[in-house]
Amino acid sequence: ASPCNRPVPATAGLSHDKWEIDPMELMLLEELGSGQFGVVRRGKWRGSIDVAVKMMKEGTMSEDDFIDEAKVMTKLQHQNLVQLYGVCSKHRPIYIVTEYMKHGSLLNYLRRHEQTLGGNVGLLLDMCIQVCKGMAYLERHNYIHRDLAARNCLVGSENVVKVADFGLARYVLDDQYTSSGGTKFPIKWAPPEVLNYTRFSSKSDIWAYGVLMWEVFTCGKMPYGRLKNTEVVDRVQRGILLEKPKACFKEVYDVMRKCWSHSPEDRPSFRVLKEQLVNVSKGLL
């Protein structure tokens, strides 16, 4: 209580909103990499919490809209989602502070460990199931990812896999990335209704998840190899699908193909998908 024994107001010390992180409490360490959106560094928050700090290059995102959304994002909490701890929005560039995942992106992890992972179908399937659990949580909260791919999932200790950057795509300003005709648009992870009408939904996340499963079972190959975006669009419109990866059981490939049903209604939900994949996984062991 304060000196004169008046009760301390509940908001004492929370001068910022709770999703606002005080940069004085952050210690920035080595660089983890850089995307088109700026540099990402490892850090320590309040002296002991390992964090990743995305320092968003100015002009790359609509910051005020994102800062508004950050309140919602900090409430999305699941063991297979990279936790957003908060933002530093009182300075530029803004910082996006999340939990730290020490093995980096799932895509790089698959490519780096192909020798040991390649033969371990049980582990590959387990990674897919973890991503599916995180996505089922987002689906339950009517939250669409919009850029689900192995590059946007991260790996922690004991082969923990978590979905990152969910919903962030909405705030990117670069229309080479946001419009389906742009050079940076993730064409190879997009279903027909997104290619034609940019109609995102949890069912378009399901299509992307099928491609992510293909990435996992090929240990990080590029979908459709070196085909140009126009050739991929043509194949997807004509219903030509990605081929079965060698390391993949037929039951698992059948699940991928369901995710690539032409009409969104024919694709499973993440909730249903999780049950199916867990059953396949039990069948394999």
Ligand SMILES: CN1CCN(C(=O)c2ccc(Nc3nc(-c4cccc(NC(=O)c5ccc(C(C)(C)C)cc5)c4)cn4ccnc34)cc2)CC1
């Ligand atoms: C033994 N190996 C040595 C090499 N290695 C690493 O250097 C390494 C280790 C840990 C890493 N961890 C993280 N790395 C990142 C990271 C690093 C570089 C770039 C990015 N990605 C981005 O900045 C980014 C991604 C997507 C998007 C849109 C909007 C398009 C969806 C926007 C921005 C993330 C974020 N993290 C969030 C939690 N943990 C991490 C990243 C790399 C991995 C381990």
